[in-house]
Amino acid sequence: KAGVTQTPRYLIKTRGQQVTLSCSPISGHRSVSWYQQTPGQGLQFLFEYFSETQRNKGNFPGRFSGRQFSNSRSEMNVSTLELGDSALYLCASSLELASNTQYFGPGTRLTVL
């Protein structure tokens, strides 16, 4: 069974632009979560989606948003990019909302210049 896939793997943007990252969960998995990984802050939870609804949200500004489609694929969007948004963005999928075991994709490396 294919794992979690994320596209693109690498992105370079400039300050003020917006960006959309995509995540396809493992087949049959219905819950998708997003995490940001930076050297300074480590791994931080962004949000979780299940049945096209945001179920849980981390402590990030409103510039960070996401959505989930009926096929469980998810996208996250960051508007008005700042230098501090440079990070590895990881997507994780799990079977159900409360299945407690998440499987991660390879991540999207975003660089903001």
Add this chain to the structure above:
Amino acid sequence: AQSVTQLGSHVSVSEGALVLLRCNYSSSVPPYLFWYVQYPNQGLQLLLKYTTGATLVKGINGFEAEFKKSETSFHLTKPSAHMSDAAEYFCAVSVGTASKLTFGTGTRLQVTL
């Protein structure tokens, strides 16, 4: 709120030596505990997890961890280190019906000849 503390940001062992990576957690309710490994430029790979039941958990690649409630610990061990074990290791906790993971700051394992 739950939290995770990983003691030692860098650990160096000789090939063939015991690997011990420390993790302590804080949670007001019974936790679910996880160890993930991250190789350079990759996502997180699940090594093992503790949900309920047996407190000694065996994972992939010869790793195991023991849940000790009295010590609020979930240390990761491997009897004999291999060069391919060099990576960053993250301990994580989730609670209740939430899939959201709270991560420790990570421990970089170096394996020397």
